[in-house]
Amino acid sequence: MSFEFTPQEQTRVQLAHLGGVQLDPIGHADLAVIAVLSSVYFVNFAAVAFLVWNRNYPPLKSKYPFLMAAIMISMFIYFLGDLVLKAHVHVRG
Numbered sequence: 166m167s168f169e170f171t172p173q174e175q176t177r178v179q180l181a182h183l184g185g186v187q188l189d190p191i192g193h194a195d196l197a198v199i200a201v202l203s204s205v206y207f208v209n210f211a212a213v214a215f216l217v218w219n220r221n222y223p224p225l226k227s228k229y230p231f232l233m234a235a236i237m238i239s240m241f242i243y244f245l246g247d248l249v250l251k252a253h254v255h256v257r258g
Contacts, residue, residue, distance in 0.1 A: 174191060199248065202244060206240070206241055214234075216230050217234055
């Protein structure tokens with residue numbers, strides 16, 4: 166995954182400018198967004214895994230820990246789709 170201003174990215178920005186659209190190139194700000202949000206999701210995943218592992222411990226007793234885990238997984242899948250949809254990463258295909 167490259168976050169440098171490649172010739173393909175320059176062409177993409179120029180084509181968008183011809184169409185009258187302002188397009189920011191993929192850069193280090195996008196890398197920072199990915200790093201921060203990935204670390205937040207990792208902490209959330211660790212907390213949910215700890216909760217599911219110790220689901221019978223009385224101070225951590227919660228309703229529907231597996232539903233919370235499923236919601237966490239769906240949030241992560243949404244995050245991956247959002248990265249592609251908002252063009253934070255280059256997609257080949």
